[in-house]
Every structure is written in C-alpha cells, then in structure tokens.
Amino acid sequence: MKNIIKFISIILLTVFISCKKDTKDPEPVPEPMPVTPTSGTLKIEFEHMFDTVEFNLGQNYKTANGDTVKANMLKYYISNIVLTKNDNTTYADPNGYHLLDVSDPASTILDIPNIPIGSYKSLSFILGVDSASNCSGAQTGALDPAKGMFWNWSTGYIMFKLEGTSPQSGSSTKTLTYHAGGFGGANKVQRNFNFNFATTTSNITGNNSPYIHLSVDVNEFFKNPATINVATQYFLMSAGATAKMYADNYADMINFEHVHN
Amino acid sequence: MCKPANIFFLFGVLIFASCKVDPKIIEPLPVSGLVEVVPEGWPLPKYTFSVNTLSEEKFALGRALFYEPMLSADNSVSCGSCHQQFAAFANADHAVSHGINDLVGTRNSPGIFNLAWHPYFMHDGGINHIEVQPLGPITNTLEMGADINPVIVKLQASSRYRDLFKKAYGSDTVNTQKMFRAMAQFMGLMYSYNSKYDYYKRQENNETLSDAELRGYNLFISKCSSCHTEPLFSDFAFRNNGLPVNVFVKDSGRAHITGLPGDRYKFKTPSLRNIAKTAPYMHDGRFTTLQQCLDHYTKGVTNLTNLDPLLQNNGLQLSANDKQDIIAFLQTLTDYKFLGDKRFSDPNF
Numbered sequence: 288m289k290n291i292i293k294f295i296s297i298i299l300l301t302v303f304i305s306c307k308k309d310t311k312d313p314e315p316v317p318e319p320m321p322v323t324p325t326s327g328t329l330k331i332e333f334e335h336m337f338d339t340v341e342f343n344l345g346q347n348y349k350t351a352n353g354d355t356v357k358a359n360m361l362k363y364y365i366s367n368i369v370l371t372k373n374d375n376t377t378y379a380d381p382n383g384y385h386l387l388d389v390s391d392p393a394s395t396i397l398d399i400p401n402i403p404i405g406s407y408k409s410l411s412f413i414l415g416v417d418s419a420s421n422c423s424g425a426q427t428g429a430l431d432p433a434k435g436m437f438w439n440w441s442t443g444y445i446m447f448k449l450e451g452t453s454p455q456s457g458s459s460t461k462t463l464t465y466h467a468g469g470f471g472g473a474n475k476v477q478r479n480f481n482f483n484f485a486t487t488t489s490n491i492t493g494n495n496s497p498y499i500h501l502s503v504d505v506n507e508f509f510k511n512p513a514t515i516n517v518a519t520q521y522f523l524m525s526a527g528a529t530a531k532m533y534a535d536n537y538a539d540m541i542n543f544e545h546v547h548n
Numbered sequence: 549m550c551k552p553a554n555i556f557f558l559f560g561v562l563i564f565a566s567c568k569v570d571p572k573i574i575e576p577l578p579v580s581g582l583v584e585v586v587p588e589g590w591p592l593p594k595y596t597f598s599v600n601t602l603s604e605e606k607f608a609l610g611r612a613l614f615y616e617p618m619l620s621a622d623n624s625v626s627c628g629s630c631h632q633q634f635a636a637f638a639n640a641d642h643a644v645s646h647g648i649n650d651l652v653g654t655r656n657s658p659g660i661f662n663l664a665w666h667p668y669f670m671h672d673g674g675i676n677h678i679e680v681q682p683l684g685p686i687t688n689t690l691e692m693g694a695d696i697n698p699v700i701v702k703l704q705a706s707s708r709y710r711d712l713f714k715k716a717y718g719s720d721t722v723n724t725q726k727m728f729r730a731m732a733q734f735m736g737l738m739y740s741y742n743s744k745y746d747y748y749k750r751q752e753n754n755e756t757l758s759d760a761e762l763r764g765y766n767l768f769i770s771k772c773s774s775c776h777t778e779p780l781f782s783d784f785a786f787r788n789n790g791l792p793v794n795v796f797v798k799d800s801g802r803a804h805i806t807g808l809p810g811d812r813y814k815f816k817t818p819s820l821r822n823i824a825k826t827a828p829y830m831h832d833g834r835f836t837t838l839q840q841c842l843d844h845y846t847k848g849v850t851n852l853t854n855l856d857p858l859l860q861n862n863g864l865q866l867s868a869n870d871k872q873d874i875i876a877f878l879q880t881l882t883d884y885k886f887l888g889d890k891r892f893s894d895p896n897f
Contacts, residue, residue, distance in 0.1 A: 424599070424679030425728035432683050433696050433724045439684040441674040441805045527807040 324493025327404060331368070331397040331499045333541070335361070335389055342505045344389055351510035354517045356463060358451035361389040361505065362436060364429070364444065365397065366420075368412040372405045373488060384416060386429040386436065396498075406488040410499060414537065415446035415477030421470040443468045443526065446476050447537060449508060456521040463517060465508070467533050469526025476526070476534035482543035489546040500544040507540035508533065587741040588750055590779050593664035595678050595736050600729040602737075605716040608895075610734030612712055613727060615894045618702045619686050627685065627731075630657045633892055636740070636822035636883075637661065643833030654797045656833035658818060659826040661740035661886060667784050671815045671831040674805045678736055679728045696724060703727070738892060740821055741779075744880040749779075757880060763870075764877025771845075771864050772874070775817045775856070781881065786814035787856045790849030790863060794832055801831070812853055824879045825887065838878055842871040 335342040342348070347357050365387060368380035380399050388394045420430060421443045436445045447467040456463055467476045482501070489497055509515040513532050523529055586592060600606075613619065615628040630645050631637040637660035639645060645653035655671055669675040675684060687696050703709040703722045710720035717726050745765075747755035757765060768776075777783040786802040793799075793813060802811035815831045829835040835844065849855070849863030866874070886892075 422676055424677040424732070425725040427723065427725045431724055432680060433700065435695065437680070437683065439687045440670075442676040442680055525807070 325404060326401045327491040327493040327495065327497070328398055328400045329370070329402050329489065329491060329497050329499065331399065331410070331501065333365075333387060333395045333397075333501050333503050334544070335395070335503045335505060337505050342389075342503075348506065350506060350515065350517070352514050352516050354453050354455040354509075354515075356451055356453045356509070356517065358389075358449060358463075358505070360448060360450040363387055363414060363447040364416050364436070366413050366416055368397070368399060368410070370399075370402060370407045370489075371409045371411075373408050374405075376405075378402050378407075384420070384429040386434060402491045404491050404493050406490050407484070408488050409481065409483045410489075410543075411479065411481040413477050413479055414541070415475075416444040416470065417477065418470045418475070420444070438466075438468060441525065443470050446470075447534075449505075453517045453521070455517050457518045458521045463521050465523045465533060467523060467530045467537075469530050474527050474531040476530050478534055478538040480541050484543070484546050487546050487548075490548045492548075495548055497546065497548045499546050502542050502544050504540050504542065508537050511536060511539065587739070587746070587779070590741070591665070594667055595664040595732070597733065597736065600679070600732055602733055603716065605712075606730045607733045607737065609712045609716040609726075610730035610732070611892070611895055612709075613682075613731050614734050615896060618706070619682075619699055621698070623702075627682070628894055630685075631660050633889075633894075634825070634887055635659070636825045636887060637738070638826035640827070643828045654799060655831055656828060659822055660735060661738045661822065661883075662780055662819065663738065664736045665780050665784075668816070671818075672802050672805050673786060673816050679725075679732045681735075682728055682731050683724075700724070700727075734892075738886070740883040740886040742885040743821065743883040745877075746883070748880070758876070760873050760876040761880050762877075764873035764875070765880075767866070767870050767874050768877055771866065772820075774858055776820045781820040782817045785817055786811060787817055788813045788815070788852065788854045789845075790851070790855050790859050791830060791834070791844070792848070792850040793852065794834070797832065799831065810854060814854055820878060821881050822883055822886070824882050838875045839871065842866065842874060846871075 337348040340348075342358075344358055344361065347355050350356055363386075364384060366384045368385075370378045370380075372378075381401075382399075385397050386394065387397075416430065420426065425432065430444070432439075436448060437443070438445060445466045445468045447465070449463070449465045451463045452461050453463055454461060458464075469476050482499075484499075489499055491497060513536055515533075515536070523533060613627075614631075615626050617623045617626045617629075619626060630639045630642070632640055634640070639657035642657065644655055645657050658671070663669070663678055666678070667673075667676075669678065669681045670684070675681045683696065686699055700722050703713075709722065713722055713726060714720040716730060744755060744757070747753045748757050775783055775785070775787055775789070788801075791813075800812050802814040802816075803809065805811075823829075823838065827836055827838075829838075829841050835841050845859070845864040846866050847863070849859050851860065
C-alpha cells in the first residue's frame with residue numbers, strides 16, 4: 288500500500304515538474320547571481336498619543352475642556368493609501384482598507400508590500416472608508432460587518448469609534464460613546480491626510496526595512512475647532528452635522544513624525 | 549456592465565422535478581426556473597447578481613438561512629416568522645413586528661418581492677444594499693450594535709450548515725459575506741409578476757378585467773400611479789401621504805436616516821403588488837383593510853409638515869363606488885403563483 292502511494296506520488300511529482308518546465312520559458316536564475324529586487328515593503332506605524340504623552344486604553348487623560356476621560360476602545364479605518372515618488376509617479380496600496388484597533392498593537396503598524404523601489408517623497412490616505420465601499424453590499428476582510436464597524440439600521444461604516452468613560456459624562460452610566468459615520472454629502476466624516484516627508488525621502492530599495500512614523504493625538508478628537516464638553520457631548524451614533532463636527536476635530540489628529548530607511 | 553438578461557441566459561431550463569423534500573435533508577432546488585428574464589416592460593433590476601454569481605447551492609443555502617431560527621439570539625425567530633409566504637412575505641395580522649422575547653417593534657413588516665428593483669430598503673430607506681439588509685434583523689435594531697459573531701459561531705458548529713456552505717462555496721467556513729450573498733440570492737430572485745393584472749397587460753391566458761376592475765384601473769392611473777407607479781407599483785420615492793403622526797412612536801421616517809427636516813414623516817412608497825395579502829397597512833400597520841386605506845386618502849389626509857403636494861388639496865376625491873372599483877382593481881394585483889411557489893417555501897416542511 289505505502290509503496291503504491293509512493294509510486295503515485297513520484298509520478299505526480301514528475302508530471303508536476305515537467306508541467307512547470309513546460310510553462311516557464313526563461314530558465315531559473317542560477318543560484319549565485321545576486322537578485323536585484325524590484326519592490327520592497329514599507330511599514331507605516333501609527334503611534335497613539337494624548338497631547339505629548341503616550342496614549343493607552345484604560346488610562347485617564349485630561350481633555351482641553353478639563354474633563355477626565357478614559358478610553359476602553361479606539362478603532363478607525365485607514366484606506367486608499369497612496370505613496371508618491373520624487374518623479375511624481377504614485378503607488379496605491381492594493382489592500383485598500385485597514386482597521387486600526389488600539390487594543391491590538393499589531394493592527395497599528397500597516398505593512399504595505401510590493402512597493403516599486405525608488406525614493407518616495409509623500410504619503411496620503413483617508414481616515415475612513417470611501418463612499419463606494421459603503422454602497423457595495425457584503426464585504427470581507429477589514430470591511431466585514433462582523434467587525435462591529437457597520438451600522439445595521441442605516442447602511443454605512445462607522446469610520447471612527449471611540450468608547451470610554453468619564454466622571455463628567457452626562458450619561459447616566461458615565462459612558463462616552465462616539466461612533467462617527469456618514470459617507471457622502473456635506474456631512475461625510477472621511478478625512479484626507481497628506482504628508483510630505485520634507486528633507487528625507489522614504490527609500491524603498493528592496494533590501495531595507497523602511498518605515499514611516501506617524502503620531503495620532505487622541506486629544507484632537509476633543510478639541511480644535513470644537514471643544515468637546517462631555518457633560519453634554521457624550522454620545523454620537525449617527526451620520527449628520529454632529530458627526531461632521533467631530534470629524535473636523537479629528538481631521539488633524541494624525542501627524543508626520545519621520546521616515547526611517 | 550453586465551446585462552442581467554445575459555446572466556439569466558446562462559441558466560438552462562431545469563424541470564422542477566417531483567422531488568419530495570425530506571424534512572431533515574435540504575436538497576438544493578433548481579434555481580433555473582426562478583431566474584427569469586426581466587418581465588416585459590419592466591426596467592432593468594438594480595441588483596443583477598453580477599458579483600454574487602447565482603447557483604442553485606447558494607440559493608438553497610439562502611433559503612435555509614431565511615427560515616433558520618438560529619439567526620436570532622435565542623433561536624426562536626427566523627426571517628420567515630415575520631415574512632410569511634402566504635402573505636407575500638409580509639407578517640399577517642401583525643401591525644408592528646414581534647421579535648425575540650416578545651419585543652415589539654414600531655414598524656410593520658413589508659412584503660418581500662421584486663427586491664432586486666428596490667434602490668434601498670426599509671420604510672425609511674436606511675439600508676442601501678440587499679446584501680447588508682439581513683444584518684439589521686439579525687443583530688436586532690432594538691439593541692443597536694449587537695453582534696453577529698455568535699450567529700456565525702452557531703452556524704459554524706452545525707454540520708448541516710457546514711455542509712450547505714461547502715456545497716455553495718467549496719469551503720465550509722462561515723462568514724457574513726457568504727451568508728448575506730446567499731440570502732440575497734434567495735430574496736433577490738423573488739420576482740412577482742404573474743398576477744391577473746400582469747396576464748391582462750401581457751395579453752396572456754386571454755385574461756380580461758371585469759368592468760369594475762377596469763374602472764378601478766383607470767381611477768388608479770389618475771389618482772394613485774404618480775406615486776404607486778407601474779409596473780412595480782412604487783416610484784420608490786420618500787413621501788408623506790398625510791398619515792397623522794402616532795404620538796407614542798413619533799416615527800420621523802426618512803428623517804431618521806438623513807436628519808433633514810424636509811424628510812420628516814416621509815416613508816418609502818410601498819409597492820401595491822400583492823396588496824390584498826399584506827394587511828395590515830402603512831409603516832406602522834395602523835389600517836387593517838384596503839377600505840380604511842382609501843378612506844384615509846379621501847377623509848384622513850392630515851396636513852403636516854412635508855405633506856406631499858399631490859395630496860394637499862384635501863387628499864383625493866373619490867366616491868364610495870370609486871373606492872369599491874379601486875379595491876377590485878387592487879385585488880387583481882395578487883400573484884397566486886408567487887404565493888404558492890414551492891421554491892420560496894420553508895425547506896424544513
């Protein structure tokens with residue numbers, strides 16, 4: 288019995304190998320020749336801060352309004368990442384959508400693979416999910432509605448979700464619940480970010496492990512232009528003008544720190 | 549883009565064989581018989597299955613899921629509990645929906661058919677795609693943000709469902725997309741276009757309308773069809789037809805979704821196909837008979853914010869006889885073939 292299996296495996300293997308040879312026209316590159324990479328992977332790291340200190344879930348911070356807030360959840364989408372080379376050609380991240388979840392540190396470092404080698408001078412992306420993907424039915428991956436970032440009564444992604452508590456919260460349970468969504472029209476909550484790396488370019492050589500370091504100031508959610516007073520502003524769960532107000536606040540919460548080649 | 553007619557063409561005609569459905573084993577039923585070309589004179593459907601490729605196995609999975617109580621938190625309610633086939637998939641005798649733990653909702657369960665033509669779903673149009681519609685009832689709107697993951701776990705643990713998913717998708721891993729797309733096939737293929745009215749319009753079966761029905765049809769065209777537009781009997785616009793606001797519920801309708809004052813008390817114009825079977829009526833099921841609906845249009849129209857301009861002149865002027873004729877016409881819109889179509893029935897019976 289075993290022999291028969293072995294025999295069949297050998298035959299299959301032979302067939303497989305010969306097939307492979309048939310279809311591959313250039314001969315495999317000989318071992319010792321150094322391979323010149325054509326692409327590389329870039330990491331984009333989102334470091335969460337509250338003002339100037341490190342931001343962690345379960346820790347108290349004081350907002351611009353003087354409220355003490357403690358977050359137990361912070362999640363948001365980053366999508367449509369585009370890198371621009373010095374020669375102005377661009378590379379768009381084909382993975383499209385990333386759900387960053389502060390409780391899962393791995394999710395706050397994005398891997399962008401297959402970037403053509405070269406020197407890149409800028410990075411842009413959207414905080415949120417573009418309108419098209421809000422209208423395309425059941426999605427998978429980061430956009431799976433099972434991720435809890437999808438409204439079941441008014442279709443659309445929750446683009447930014449911050450939940451926590453505050454002794455100053457006007458809610459009877461002292462909770463803070465901010466779910467920002469709304470994908471179209473004047474009140475949409477997606478926000479564009481565009482960072483020029485100034486003096487240093489991000490160099491993708493294929494042999495290095497470059498990263499771009501961004502900082503995210505969570506306090507920006509609570510201020511500028513609107514100073515949030517959690518005694519009255521402790522709940523958001525729909526699209527509209529209020530959601531837009533919060534989005535205008537977080538529109539500048541991500542900052543470029545540095546590139547590392 | 550894909551033309552729906554081409555997609556439908558791919559399915560050969562399979563005879564709906566005399567296969568008895570064993571209560572335990574769910575046989576995939578031939579979808580082919582369901583997949584019709586767009587009915588004569590109809591616009592192209594909005595949902596064409598171009599991404600969600602049709603198959604009998606996916607349809608069978610969608611059918612099983614539609615009638616599956618495991619989709620509710622306490623395994624007590626399925627979609628089919630509130631959407632009953634004999635009522636054109638509305639909920640007979642329930643003004644507003646009853647969910648798990650006897651929680652009572654605020655809205656009437658609408659009939660389900662010709663969904664492929666709907667640009668959005670629910671009375672307020674809050675849902676923009678047929679594939680994400682099931683998320684609402686499963687996660688229960690009464691508890692916003694409840695979780696669908698326990699349902700996935702239950703289905704994954706069921707050998708029957710692992711088998712159905714495997715047959716449909718080649719892998720027995722359950723996820724929301726597979727679930728929802730299968731359900732979209734089952735619901736999206738519920739085409740209803742074989743009422744007496746349709747046969748009459750298509751001049752099939754030598755169908756004729758009686759004098760009363762014809763008078764009713766003509767009245768309908770002049771009084772009702774600007775909103776309940778043929779052939780789907782809805783323009784799918786949001787309108788306020790003058791119902792006084794229920795002070796306990798204060799359902800703001802479309803404004804609940806848009807937040808716009810101009811959308812307050814507007815609801816999606818419902819289709820009037822199968823209307824004789826979908827009582828009770830209106831978004832909150834306040835009327836139990838068609839007579840009451842017509843009396844509303846002549847005597848009950850209330851001039852609130854955003855009353856539709858077409859009804860602003862004291863509603864509609866109709867005599868008692870006119871109403872009888874319109875009701876006679878509305879009764880020609882019942883599609884008995886659809887109500888009895890075994891392919892849409894509960895596979896567990």
